[in-house]
Amino acid sequence: MSLVDVGNVADTFFQQVPIIDLFNIESKDATLRKELVDKVRHACMSVGFFYVKNHGIPEEYIDGALSFAKKFFSLSTESKMMIENKKTPNFKGYSPLLSGNNNPENAGDLQEGFEFGWEVLNKSEDSNATEDGVMAGANVWPSEEDIPGFRDNVLKYYHATVKLGKSMFPLFALALNQRENFFEDKTRHSAALMKLLHYPPQSGTVDDRVIGIGAHTDWECFTILWQQPGIQALQVLNAEKNWINAPPIPGTLVINLGDQFARWTNDIFKSTVHRAINRSGVERYSIPLFFGTDYNVKLEPIPSCVSPEHPLKYEVVTAGDYVQARLKATFNH
Ligand SMILES: O=C(O)CCC(=O)C(=O)O
């Protein structure tokens, strides 16, 4: 069966998000690896979301990032607004409550965030000459006086998550019947944005047009999302237009595909609509890492994903132009 045929019969009426065990991700055993790739292919073509367990990221890195996220969001508004994202190229830095709007039908996302991209831990070692083009723009950080250790701790988690993301690209390539290193020359510069997110509890009269993050798709190839344990907020839309809960599962991270993969695959991989609503009555934190192909790379569909019955769906643009257009639409609403 061609990729188009397999994609056509994928069941998009899912009722839950599958869990995939990454234990065999580095296995030299061809059978074990094929089993893993088959599971990834199935999840990508039907749900566009899956949990991963045995992902290899140390809990202490997650705990570190979370505790510094909490410290950051409890800084004074004045300190946070010094690094407001609208003052920087490409919206790095702090986004206040309701400043972004992922669903144009809504009145703003009830979350505050802090976004940053690639940066080495030790600045003097930076050899990753960027070719970020339209997406160029340095990270901004709160002052060390305000919050000592913030940059190093969140970058530690960022780097571990980028490493996990890099190890997943070969799985996606194999799932698309491409050579394992298909994405290697397209992901040299780690076009990966991380966002610390804080959702205050929503109490009192609830306006249905204000939720944590409105219905949207992500923009990059895939997202690696850590969500706070114990709080149901994330929901995923299936083909029947039912919202399926994706609760946090201890020891896992959520992987969801974004628009860049939909474009690489002419929609054979699903960039599935999702949203988050925090009506738990308590604060919620989450940390997505959005991992795309390099900003100067064109999002051209893999030929086997296009056929006369499944014609080309998207115009070809660079990854950077696409992400920048979506950022502008989200924050200039
Ligand atoms: O907070 C969450 O669980 C989801 C966040 C999300 O979908 C996003 O930032 O794109």
Ligand SMILES: [Fe+2]
């Ligand atoms: Fe998202």
